[in-house]
Amino acid sequence: MTLRRYLAKRILLTIPILFGVSVLTFSLVKLLPGNAIDYILQFQEATPELRAQLEAQYNLDEPVWVQYLLWLEDALQLNFGESVISDRSVTDAILGRLPHTLMLGFLGFVIALAIGIPTGIVSAVRKGEPADEISRVGALLGIATPNFWLGLMLLLLFSVQLGWFRVIPPADKSVVSPAMLKFMILPAITLGTASAALLMRLTRSSMVEQLNKEYVKMARAKGLTERTVILKHVLRNSLISVVTVAALQIAFLVDGAVVVEQVFSWPGVGRLLINAITQRDFPIIQAVVLMIATTIVLANLAADIIYSWLDPRIRY
Amino acid sequence: MSNRNPTDDRGRIRVTGFNAESLEKRDELFDWTPDRTVGAKSRRARAWRRFKRNRTALLGLAIIVFMAVVAVFARPIELAGVTIQPISLAPFDPGASNFNALKQPPSATHPFGTDWSGKDILSRVMVGGRFSLSIGFITVSLALLIGVPMGAIAGYFGGWIDEAIMRLVDILYAFPFLVLAIALIAVLGQGFWNMILALVLVGWIGYARLIRGEILSVKENEYVTAAKALGARDRTIIFRHVVPNAIAPVIVQATLGIGTIVLSAAALGFLGLGLDPGTAEWGSMLSNGRETLVQGQWWITVFPGLAIFTFVLAINLVGDGVNDAIDPQGDAGGGERGVR
Numbered sequence: 001m002t003l004r005r006y007l008a009k010r011i012l013l014t015i016p017i018l019f020g021v022s023v024l025t026f027s028l029v030k031l032l033p034g035n036a037i038d039y040i041l042q043f044q045e046a047t048p049e050l051r052a053q054l055e056a057q058y059n060l061d062e063p064v065w066v067q068y069l070l071w072l073e074d075a076l077q078l079n080f081g082e083s084v085i086s087d088r089s090v091t092d093a094i095l096g097r098l099p100h101t102l103m104l105g106f107l108g109f110v111i112a113l114a115i116g117i118p119t120g121i122v123s124a125v126r127k128g129e130p131a132d133e134i135s136r137v138g139a140l141l142g143i144a145t146p147n148f149w150l151g152l153m154l155l156l157l158f159s160v161q162l163g164w165f166r167v168i169p170p171a172d173k174s175v176v177s178p179a180m181l182k183f184m185i186l187p188a189i190t191l192g193t194a195s196a197a198l199l200m201r202l203t204r205s206s207m208v209e210q211l212n213k214e215y216v217k218m219a220r221a222k223g224l225t226e227r228t229v230i231l232k233h234v235l236r237n238s239l240i241s242v243v244t245v246a247a248l249q250i251a252f253l254v255d256g257a258v259v260v261e262q263v264f265s266w267p268g269v270g271r272l273l274i275n276a277i278t279q280r281d282f283p284i285i286q287a288v289v290l291m292i293a294t295t296i297v298l299a300n301l302a303a304d305i306i307y308s309w310l311d312p313r314i315r316y
Numbered sequence: 317m318s319n320r321n322p323t324d325d326r327g328r329i330r331v332t333g334f335n336a337e338s339l340e341k342r343d344e345l346f347d348w349t350p351d352r353t354v355g356a357k358s359r360r361a362r363a364w365r366r367f368k369r370n371r372t373a374l375l376g377l378a379i380i381v382f383m384a385v386v387a388v389f390a391r392p393i394e395l396a397g398v399t400i401q402p403i404s405l406a407p408f409d410p411g412a413s414n415f416n417a418l419k420q421p422p423s424a425t426h427p428f429g430t431d432w433s434g435k436d437i438l439s440r441v442m443v444g445g446r447f448s449l450s451i452g453f454i455t456v457s458l459a460l461l462i463g464v465p466m467g468a469i470a471g472y473f474g475g476w477i478d479e480a481i482m483r484l485v486d487i488l489y490a491f492p493f494l495v496l497a498i499a500l501i502a503v504l505g506q507g508f509w510n511m512i513l514a515l516v517l518v519g520w521i522g523y524a525r526l527i528r529g530e531i532l533s534v535k536e537n538e539y540v541t542a543a544k545a546l547g548a549r550d551r552t553i554i555f556r557h558v559v560p561n562a563i564a565p566v567i568v569q570a571t572l573g574i575g576t577i578v579l580s581a582a583a584l585g586f587l588g589l590g591l592d593p594g595t596a597e598w599g600s601m602l603s604n605g606r607e608t609l610v611q612g613q614w615w616i617t618v619f620p621g622l623a624i625f626t627f628v629l630a631i632n633l634v635g636d637g638v639n640d641a642i643d644p645q646g647d648a649g650g651g652e653r654g655v656r
Binding site: 016017020021024028031032033133138141143144145146147148151153155156160167251252254255258262263265273274277278285287292293294296297300308 | 447456483486487488489490491492493495498499500502503505570575579582583585586588589602605606610612614618619621624625626629632633636
């Protein structure tokens with residue numbers, strides 16, 4: 001199969017997946033126990049007229065499949081209606097919080113890469129030596145620590161006991177202000193630790209595999225320095241398999257962000273989702289879950305495309 | 317066969333020059349069933365021997381057994397009014413509030429301190445193992461019961477069955493583990509079995525994907541073709557020949573999966589979406605950990621978290637040991653083998 005045909009097939013395959021994702025998101029929220037109108041009207045008097053008006057507003061008087069199509073039509077235009085609780089546009093609510101989550105996720109990912117890949121390389125090159133043992137134990141500890149607990153412990157040590165950081169995020173409007181960036185250090189470390197451990201293990205195992213290949217002997221035999229062999233030849237080939245897992249890492253980071261934002265009271269999308277679930281704010285739940293799932297589907301697509309470009313032997 | 321009378325003397329066509337006995341003997345050979353247990357047993361025995369030599373894995377196993385024993389004997393267990401386990405190791409009733417000892421720091425009477433309602437945290441951590449451990453083991457077993465057959469059927473038959481199952485898996489894979497579990501719990505409601513159900517619905521896809529990938533290569537083996545040629549049913553081939561040869565990475569993944577599930581269950585408890593807030597489950601005990609922590613009551617969050625950490629660490633030690641025992645040459649960690 002040529003690259004172009006493979007790409008076309010791969011892109012076409014994401015369409016039914018995105019469709020399924022939207023159906024699942026919509027029906028999950030439809031299955032939430034209790035009537036949505038009751039949640040909206042829980043703080044005011046419910047007259048039959050108001051009820052009918054609200055049902056019309058949220059299309060609840062239509063059959064379910066019509067409701068789905070109307071919702072999908074709006075969703076494709078990024079219009080998710082209004083929050084049930086605050087009358088705010090859902091899109092505005094998400095956009096207001098998205099920078100916080102993106103910034104946190106970005107910093108967490110940078111920390112994961114900065115710790116995971118170098119330790120993975122050292123560990124593979126010095127396999128069986130103390131450096132390897134130490135980083136493997138470190139990875140094991142990183143995987144076994146519940147991230148919310150790690151966050152709580154960092155908060156306890158550095159914010160409560162030592163007083164180096166604020167306990168509650170500063171009220172700045174901008175995410176990149178110095179105070180915000182300083183506050184983000186602990187959440188980003190919390191978020192990045194588990195990913196760093198997974199990346200380290202993956203880098204290590206794929207490098208150990210590559211180091212046994214013939215081309216490494218060849219490169220050494222022609223007199224290249226060990227540094228060139230490792231960084232230019234082995235690392236490049238090893239990172240191919242790391243790329244495929246990068247998309248999975250995004251899902252992992254999203255999970256982490258939901259919890260870490262709760263630990264540090266960080267006003268991000270994850271906290272929005274948890275609040276929306278406790279308050280049954282169904283338009284927000286639908287929008288956030290759909291956004292997350294779409295991002296992951298597209299990230300998987302991107303990873304597959306990059307993979308097939310990096311390793312031309314791969315054709316499915 | 318000796319009691320069967322030959323019918324030579326009743327005018328039937330007599331075949332000469334053909335030794336009917338040889339045919340009967342061959343027929344008997346056809347009844348021969350391979351003694352599966354021998355091969356499987358020795359394979360398992362070899363894996364167990366290798367596992368026993370791995371000290372860190374044994375340490376992990378010892379920790380798990382210790383935690384399970386503590387959880388079982390922490391408080392008496394009653395089943396339908398009959399006490400089946402009378403021993404009580406926990407110094408206090410984990411559910412009883414002592415309003416004279418609210419938020420006490422660790423002391424001789426309360427080694428782990430007391431929480432906001434005066435409940436003894438040591439007793440709660442001991443009993444809490446019942447919830448976390450049983451959620452971990454039950455969830456993974458049920459997820460295997462769904463995921464392995466689904467993945468095996470998809471991988472073995474291929475075609476539209478494969479497409480249907482794998483597209484469903486792809487759709488579910490678009491949702492991060494915890495986000496989907498949170499959404500499912502919002503739909504199902506909170507509680508022990510609802511939490512397990514939500515985690516199973518999210519957890520089976522990983523095993524299905526993994527075993528499907530393995531089966532795609534295992535089914536190309538000649539013994540599968542041979543079994544087909546002998547007329548074995550698909551069900552027999554899948555569960556007797558294909559799955560046992562493809563299951564190794566799934567076992568490794570399932571062992572590590574117990575740790576993941578315990579972590580997720582604890583995270584759900586922390587978010588206030590797990591068991592009832594009063595329950596002595598490790599995650600639920602941390603549910604308002606942030607507030608108490610900021611007020612300086614560190615012991616309320618430190619000890620339940622340490623319990624989760626210790627258990628997950630032990631599970632990972634065992635999982636790595638199982639991986640080395642099953643797959644001694646491979647250097648890859650369990651999870652990566654599924655990525656093809």
